[in-house]
Amino acid sequence: MHQRSAHRSLLVVGSVAYDDIDGPFGFHKDLLGGSASFIARAAAYFTKNVSVVGVVGDDFEQKYIDELSALGVDVSGIERTPGETFHWVGRYAPDLSTRETLDTRLGVFATFQPKIAEHQRDAQLVLLGNIDPALQLDVLRQVRAPALVAMDTMNLWINIKRDDLLKTLAKVHTLMINDEEARLLAEEHNLRRAAAKILKLGPTSLIIKRGDAGALLFHGGGAFAAPAMPLADVKDPTGAGDSFAGGLMGYLAYAGDLSPKTIRTAMIMGSVMGSFAVEKFSVDGIRDLTPARIQQRFDELTELVQFERVRL
Amino acid sequence: MHQRSAHRSLLVVGSVAYDDIDGPFGFHKDLLGGSASFIARAAAYFTKNVSVVGVVGDDFEQKYIDELSALGVDVSGIERTPGETFHWVGRYAPDLSTRETLDTRLGVFATFQPKIAEHQRDAQLVLLGNIDPALQLDVLRQVRAPALVAMDTMNLWINIKRDDLLKTLAKVHTLMINDEEARLLAEEHNLRRAAAKILKLGPTSLIIKRGDAGALLFHGGGAFAAPAMPLADVKDPTGAGDSFAGGLMGYLAYAGDLSPKTIRTAMIMGSVMGSFAVEKFSVDGIRDLTPARIQQRFDELTELVQFERVRL
Numbered sequence: 001m002h003q004r005s006a007h008r009s010l011l012v013v014g015s016v017a018y019d020d021i022d023g024p025f026g027f028h029k030d031l032l033g034g035s036a037s038f039i040a041r042a043a044a045y046f047t048k049n050v051s052v053v054g055v056v057g058d059d060f061e062q063k064y065i066d067e068l069s070a071l072g073v074d075v076s077g078i079e080r081t082p083g084e085t086f087h088w089v090g091r092y093a094p095d096l097s098t099r100e101t102l103d104t105r106l107g108v109f110a111t112f113q114p115k116i117a118e119h120q121r122d123a124q125l126v127l128l129g130n131i132d133p134a135l136q137l138d139v140l141r142q143v144r145a146p147a148l149v150a151m152d153t154m155n156l157w158i159n160i161k162r163d164d165l166l167k168t169l170a171k172v173h174t175l176m177i178n179d180e181e182a183r184l185l186a187e188e189h190n191l192r193r194a195a196a197k198i199l200k201l202g203p204t205s206l207i208i209k210r211g212d213a214g215a216l217l218f219h220g221g222g223a224f225a226a227p228a229m230p231l232a233d234v235k236d237p238t239g240a241g242d243s244f245a246g247g248l249m250g251y252l253a254y255a256g257d258l259s260p261k262t263i264r265t266a267m268i269m270g271s272v273m274g275s276f277a278v279e280k281f282s283v284d285g286i287r288d289l290t291p292a293r294i295q296q297r298f299d300e301l302t303e304l305v306q307f308e309r310v311r312l
Numbered sequence: 313m314h315q316r317s318a319h320r321s322l323l324v325v326g327s328v329a330y331d332d333i334d335g336p337f338g339f340h341k342d343l344l345g346g347s348a349s350f351i352a353r354a355a356a357y358f359t360k361n362v363s364v365v366g367v368v369g370d371d372f373e374q375k376y377i378d379e380l381s382a383l384g385v386d387v388s389g390i391e392r393t394p395g396e397t398f399h400w401v402g403r404y405a406p407d408l409s410t411r412e413t414l415d416t417r418l419g420v421f422a423t424f425q426p427k428i429a430e431h432q433r434d435a436q437l438v439l440l441g442n443i444d445p446a447l448q449l450d451v452l453r454q455v456r457a458p459a460l461v462a463m464d465t466m467n468l469w470i471n472i473k474r475d476d477l478l479k480t481l482a483k484v485h486t487l488m489i490n491d492e493e494a495r496l497l498a499e500e501h502n503l504r505r506a507a508a509k510i511l512k513l514g515p516t517s518l519i520i521k522r523g524d525a526g527a528l529l530f531h532g533g534g535a536f537a538a539p540a541m542p543l544a545d546v547k548d549p550t551g552a553g554d555s556f557a558g559g560l561m562g563y564l565a566y567a568g569d570l571s572p573k574t575i576r577t578a579m580i581m582g583s584v585m586g587s588f589a590v591e592k593f594s595v596d597g598i599r600d601l602t603p604a605r606i607q608q609r610f611d612e613l614t615e616l617v618q619f620e621r622v623r624l
Contacts, residue, residue, distance in 0.1 A: 096501075230530075230535055265622050307579070309614050
């Protein structure tokens with residue numbers, strides 16, 4: 001599926017990190033993590049026209065960058081600077097339904113200033129991973145005329161950088177957040193009402209990620225519900241949302257258009273990649289996929305929600 | 313949609329009750345409630361071949377029984393005995409996401425012994441609402457050869473009457489419970505694994521109701537996900553699961569077959585009726601519907617999950 005010539009270019013800005021994760025399957029240290037690591041890998045299954053901007057410290061293993069490069073991802077925007085790589089330490093509840101952050105060591109991420117190279121400034125699709133909204137806005141000042149800008153954010157920025165976040169939101173097309181973040185941002189529990197409030201802040205579409213309840217797209221008065229695959233083996237939810245975003249944006253780059261129909265299909269591709277991501281730790285769930293396996297899970301999701309349209 | 317002649321007969325056994333409900337929209341006293349009240353009303357939109365077995369006290373307003381009768385429901389099995397009608401008092405959290413039981417006064421329900429009349433014993437579809445599993449089993453001893461027996465249950469019975477529940481489960485085709493009940497019954501958080509365990513207890517299919525995350529059907533290794541309508545106005549979740557069950561079973565009675573395809577459509581009809589139920593208090597949300605409004609929401613749910621099947 002890489003051979004199509006009309007692929008749009010996708011620029012991904014996000015974190016590249018190490019994660020230490022405790023949970024029902026034990027303690028795992030120094031796992032590859034970070035939003036850009038999941039997004040770029042998931043997107044690379046759909047298009048070779050992906051470039052990443054991020055930062056790592058001098059402790060970061062070069063092999064992870066080389067792996068992305070081998071997938072066709074332009075890694076020239078991943079800068080290496082002296083210091084420690086961003087490090088997240090978290091613990092999941094025994095049932096994996098909740099998690100808490102035990103430690104966050106920003107390291108080189110503390111002074112990260114995304115620099116978009118000349119050849120990346122004409123990117124047609126831009127995905128702003130979950131970083132400081134002021135940095136997200138700075139990226140948008142550097143790109144020229146992207147057809148679609150999507151962004152993620154998190155509770156931290158909603159709480160402590162709301163003004164910066166609102167400025168950035170006013171400049172993006174699509175916001176992708178989880179249900180708790182949507183409620184927090186809108187100060188409204190009901191998701192449909194929360195969506196209506198958020199769509200007044202700038203974005204023309206909102207994607208609410210709901211874990212094993214799937215994802216909802218709201219735009220222009222309409223809605224789309226992408227199912228989640230009911231999985232028997234869930235090991236690590238870390239990166240599921242980023243894998244979803246990577247699959248979605250990668251498919252949009254591959255499909256070459258942004259019609260509502262294509263966006264719905266892209267949501268399903270997002271759900272496919274998210275479902276693979278949670279089955280293993282780190283990026284392992286999306287490491288060695290094939291087009292056939294991706295197609296198989298897409299078909300399974302199709303079958304999962306298939307029903308006959310009847311008239312009473 | 314009542315005119316089809318091949319309608320199967322549906323027997324509903326459950327509670328008829330008064331509810332006092334506190335929550336974000338104030339305190340509402342003496343609302344019509346009970347599983348059978350929601351189930352029969354929802355089912356009656358699809359078929360006139362519904363009969364109800366239940367019990368009320370001498371405080372119960374006759375008008376509610378007359379209303380069901382006017383919908384074509386056979387209410388001859390609703391017995392009236394001296395004493396207080398079953399009364400549930402509950403309080404919802406401000407965001408409606410959780411509820412607690414403040415008081416349960418069983419009243420005449422404490423000595424309820426379902427008596428299935430001769431003309432009801434050949435019912436082709438049987439829906440056992442959430443009552444003591446020993447009583448559910450007693451109903452199954454009285455009916456002859458139903459093509460489909462579905463049942464609901466709740467945390468209380470799973471906790472204090474597990475042995476009786478397991479005996480009843482071994483005799484039914486379909487169990488319909490919510491996600492928390494499925495986890496409790498299977499002693500397993502993961503819903504796919506919980507489903508696999510529950511399907512070893514007797515039922516050939518399991519329907520897990522997940523509120524605004526929709527409903528999942530598991531049977532014979534396969535799965536179906538029915539979406540929930542994202543609603544802006546949710547007033548009272550009471551009876552949503554029973555309305556879902558009534559819509560589902562009513563549609564099955566109407567359709568006249570139990571093929572996997574028909575069951576999927578029936579799940580969507582269940583979701584339709586559940587979505588109407590939560591928009592108003594008591595049975596008001598499913599009180600004055602028309603075939604056109606039901607069809608409209610069915611079509612909206614269809615559109616909600618519609619996407620193009622692509623090949624990569």
